[in-house]
Amino acid sequence: MPATYSDITTPAGAQQHERAEILQLTFQRYKYMLQNWWWIPLLTTAIGLGLQAWMVLSAPPQYQSNGRLMVSGKIALPEGAVYNEEAANFFGTQLELLQSSEVARRADARVMALNPNLEKVPVKLFASILPKTSIFAVSAQGLQPQQTKAYLDAVMDEYIAYRKSMRSDKSDVTLSAITDQVVDLEKNLRKAEDELLNWQKENNVVFLQEEGNSAGTYLAQLNRQLANLNTEYQLLETLSLEQNLERQNRVEAMAKNEPESMNSIMRGFGPAADYLKARQELQLLRAQLVEMGVNLKPRHPKMAELSQRIAMQERLMEIFQGQTKEQFASQMDSLRVQIKNIQASVKEWEVKALDLSRRLGEYERLKSKVERLKGLYEKLLASVQSVDVNRNIDQDVVMVMEYGTPPSVVRPDLGRALLMGGLGGFAVGLGILLLIGKLDDRYISVSELEAHSELDVVGLIPRLKASEMQVLETNDKRHILVESFRNIRSSILFMPAGDYNPKSFLVSSAIPGEGKSTLAMDLAVTMALAGSKTLLVDADLRRGRLNRHFAVQSEPGLAEILKEQSTYEKAVVSTQIPNLSFIPRGKALAAGTEPVPSANFSKLVSQLHDRYDYIIIDSCPVLAADDSSAMAPLVDAVFFVVRARFTSARLFIRSLKLLAVRGVNVRGLIYNCAEMGSSDYPYYQYKEYHRTTTAPTVAKT
Numbered sequence: 001m002p003a004t005y006s007d008i009t010t011p012a013g014a015q016q017h018e019r020a021e022i023l024q025l026t027f028q029r030y031k032y033m034l035q036n037w038w039w040i041p042l043l044t045t046a047i048g049l050g051l052q053a054w055m056v057l058s059a060p061p062q063y064q065s066n067g068r069l070m071v072s073g074k075i076a077l078p079e080g081a082v083y084n085e086e087a088a089n090f091f092g093t094q095l096e097l098l099q100s101s102e103v104a105r106r107a108d109a110r111v112m113a114l115n116p117n118l119e120k121v122p123v124k125l126f127a128s129i130l131p132k133t134s135i136f137a138v139s140a141q142g143l144q145p146q147q148t149k150a151y152l153d154a155v156m157d158e159y160i161a162y163r164k165s166m167r168s169d170k171s172d173v174t175l176s177a178i179t180d181q182v183v184d185l186e187k188n189l190r191k192a193e194d195e196l197l198n199w200q201k202e203n204n205v206v207f208l209q210e211e212g213n214s215a216g217t218y219l220a221q222l223n224r225q226l227a228n229l230n231t232e233y234q235l236l237e238t239l240s241l242e243q244n245l246e247r248q249n250r251v252e253a254m255a256k257n258e259p260e261s262m263n264s265i266m267r268g269f270g271p272a273a274d275y276l277k278a279r280q281e282l283q284l285l286r287a288q289l290v291e292m293g294v295n296l297k298p299r300h301p302k303m304a305e306l307s308q309r310i311a312m313q314e315r316l317m318e319i320f321q322g323q324t325k326e327q328f329a330s331q332m333d334s335l336r337v338q339i340k341n342i343q344a345s346v347k348e349w350e351v352k353a354l355d356l357s358r359r360l361g362e363y364e365r366l367k368s369k370v371e372r373l374k375g376l377y378e379k380l381l382a383s384v385q386s387v388d389v390n391r392n393i394d395q396d397v398v399m400v401m402e403y404g405t406p407p408s409v410v411r412p413d414l415g416r417a418l419l420m421g422g423l424g425g426f427a428v429g430l431g432i433l434l435l436i437g438k439l440d441d442r443y444i445s446v447s448e449l450e451a452h453s454e455l456d457v458v459g460l461i462p463r464l465k466a467s468e469m470q471v472l473e474t475n476d477k478r479h480i481l482v483e484s485f486r487n488i489r490s491s492i493l494f495m496p497a498g499d500y501n502p503k504s505f506l507v508s509s510a511i512p513g514e515g516k517s518t519l520a521m522d523l524a525v526t527m528a529l530a531g532s533k534t535l536l537v538d539a540d541l542r543r544g545r546l547n548r549h550f551a552v553q554s555e556p557g558l559a560e561i562l563k564e565q566s567t568y569e570k571a572v573v574s575t576q577i578p579n580l581s582f583i584p585r586g587k588a589l590a591a592g593t594e595p596v597p598s599a600n601f602s603k604l605v606s607q608l609h610d611r612y613d614y615i616i617i618d619s620c621p622v623l624a625a626d627d628s629s630a631m632a633p634l635v636d637a638v639f640f641v642v643r644a645r646f647t648s649a650r651l652f653i654r655s656l657k658l659l660a661v662r663g664v665n666v667r668g669l670i671y672n673c674a675e676m677g678s679s680d681y682p683y684y685q686y687k688e689y690h691r692t693t694t695a696p697t698v699a700k701t
Helices: 005-009 011-036 039-058 090-098 101-114 145-202 205-238 241-255 262-266 271-292 301-392 414-439 446-452 479-493 516-529 558-562 598-609 627-634 649-661 682-690
Strands: 062-071 123-129 135-142 398-402 408-410 457-462 504-509 534-538 580-583 614-618 637-643 666-674
Touching (some): 039 414, 062 145, 090 123, 135 145, 205 301, 271 301, 446 666, 457 479, 504 627, 516 534, 516 580, 516 614, 516 666, 558 598, 627 649, 649 666
Parallel strands (some): 504 614, 504 637, 534 614, 637 666
Antiparallel strands (some): 062 135, 062 398, 062 408
């Protein structure tokens, strides 16, 4: 789908358009290469077919022997270590091993040892896996039938032997590594056992265990007793006398069931018991007083006697109260002493218990170390025995299923060989074409030229046959060629030039053979036929031959004018084309001759500007001589000719750089010898517009 203008104006659209253009140019280039060098792939294909046919037909008869290897099962022994291989890539690994150089070397040695009379000739080995099986198909091809079969059998035997040697080597390495570990572990085990034995010599394990248990039990009892004493002391210190006496009564009740209780010190005797008894009697007397006071007056003798007894009982209670307080104080002192003694005992027994625990922990550590090393030692010994069993038992899963069959003659597949030869030759031919395409930097299309240059292409000149190479003339029948030069003429007429209209044009190219001289003549004829007074100047002072086309002498000409040996009035000649005059080259400059002074050429151009509408100057190629580079800055504009499939991009760019250094005004490119059937040349697509038999009248501009 072609890109629209709106697509191209966006960055993404511009990139897409640029990629499409690059692809199109690449396609055009290789299409051109294929059209012009089509015989190269054809030749290489023929060579490939011929070589393959010759190799197949001239090859001596080959003998083939076939054998088979099978991947079988194995018996799993619990006491034997199993040699495992990489399962994921097993079959691919075995194929490579079967065809390895080591197995081939061993097989060759085996064949020569068993069959010394056989001549050693190369034998090809082929190996593959049969589909949906675990069977390897092995075949050998050689020139001698007996050696072919012997080699195949030797390969299969040596392959099995090599696998066994690999397994044996692996077992030896494993056994050696485990044995080294067993030796080191045995040393560590003996050392640990000696440490445990020395510890047991210095310590009685049974005694330590019993002492540890006893110390723990006794220390727990001390801690409980200490807690009880602290509680009792805090209660005595915190509670009041009455509260302590009430608590004493509860303790006495509990003490009847627990005679060994720590609170038995508060049993009911001493001042505390007397105080309680006196308080009880006082309460009874007060109750009697209240009861008697109901019927008797306070001064009644019985009331007075009872009051006196109450007073005596109160004094007695005060005495007992003081004694009770002294008793509680003494009890608190006793508790403090007991707490202090028990705390000292706890600290002492804690030190003993910690020491016993440390010594028992050391014993357990040494014992655990010995048990751990002994277990690891036994495992390694079992591994040694397992590896040793593996070495003595054949565990190979690959076995020979069928040894080589009797050799039979095989013929190469001629069709397949020819196909491979043809494809190979064709690929080589395409590679040569690609290489030529990379090395050949000649422009093959105007699109390619525009992609490599910032200059505008002002005209396209079609490729002509040799019979059509004449100069344009009045009523010329080559309508497409005429139209091409009219297009260039229009470019000149409407060329933007600022304050003046360009009148002098120099036509040049990079190297000879690009058609600039013919193009300059045809352009001058086109301008003249349009009614413009035109002058054609042959400025190729070394090889100019334009005078031959007009059947005039080359002297006097431009060379004499520039050397001031003649004037332009004498050098100008008329032609059979109306409005067209011509100045020939003059005497050719010898090789190595210095070019004429630029001042004389500039003066001549100024003089000619006043007499002619247009001046077309044909100069020498830029890279051939310095004349063109010296004249180009002195004219109004320069047209640079690029010939299709001839001009090198490297030389073209170099020429433009030389002109740019001189400040030359290159106004455009003229693409010569364009293919009329290509998309780069649009006039040919509308050739029905150019079929008139009578040339149209050219209007004067």
